[in-house]
Amino acid sequence: MLVQRHDPGKVAPSPRRIRLILIPTTAGTGADVTHFAVVYIDRVKYSLAHPSMGPDYALLVPELTYTLPKAVNTTSGCDAIVQAIEAFWSVNATPESRQYSKQALTYLLSQFVEAVHRPAEENRRAMMLGACYAGMAINIAKTTWAHVASYWLTANKNISHGHAVMLTLPYLFSLIDEANELTVQKTAALTVGLVRKQMSTLYHMLGVSDGREDRDLLHRIMGDCGLERHIDRLDVNPSEFEDIVDAVNPERMKNMPITISRETALNILHQAART
Helix, strand or coil: CCEEEEECCEEEECCCCCCCEECCCCCCCCHHHCCEEEEEECCEEEEEECHHHCCCEECCCHHHHCCCCHHHHHHHHHHHHHHHHHHHHCCCCCHHHHHHHHHHHHHHHHHHHHHHHCCCHHHHHHHHHHHHHHHHHHHHHCCCHHHHHHHHHHHHHCCCHHHHHHHHHHHHHHHHHCCCCCCECCCCCCCHHHHHHHHHHHHHHHCCCCHHHHHHHHHHHHHHCCCCCCHHHCCCCHHHHHHHHHCCCHHHHCCCCECCCHHHHHHHHHHHHHC
């Protein structure tokens, strides 16, 4: 792809001249159906986004995931689950993206643990479809706090991305449940009532009644798949929590339905270390 430089630090891709067909070999990132790309430079994560990076076609071939190592199968599946959930509550969500999230979670939650421990044609196919729908959801809605907080963990502690996003996601539900006029994100279309209605719909999809039950559900999934859920047992010292918060991109924070203060962010990390 050719690029044209318009000003320092920014480039504009020229029109793509050939069709782009992407074939995923994991069931988790959703990269085969998004217009995003990621680059790490000196342990700092940079995001690239442009319509020209989106595919014309994505071919899903479950057989290509049959030889995935168990660890890759586990963490990529976690990534897909988190994408589907974050895309659902994102301020950028639309009825279309929420339908994709719903389809993703239907496939993923019913088959994930089986696909990790007893991989078979049916559950591998379900995981690939779920990951694809999750990717289609974030392509519209984008991800939120759990993803943004994960990048430091991956870059500095070598915690795989899917594991890193799952470490903090369980603690966001209760915060959103407690949304009020002071904390709800200031957008024209968002209200406390609407946030609560959307969360109620999400809980129904997940088969739980509130944020506490959802936290327990995700922790149970992590345990069933052999993932450590205590962040301080993964070579992350509480003295480094401020570094994690400082690395969070404030622009990506605006995708959350609620504002998260520095104090609240640190509290999320402390909860992930001891609960």
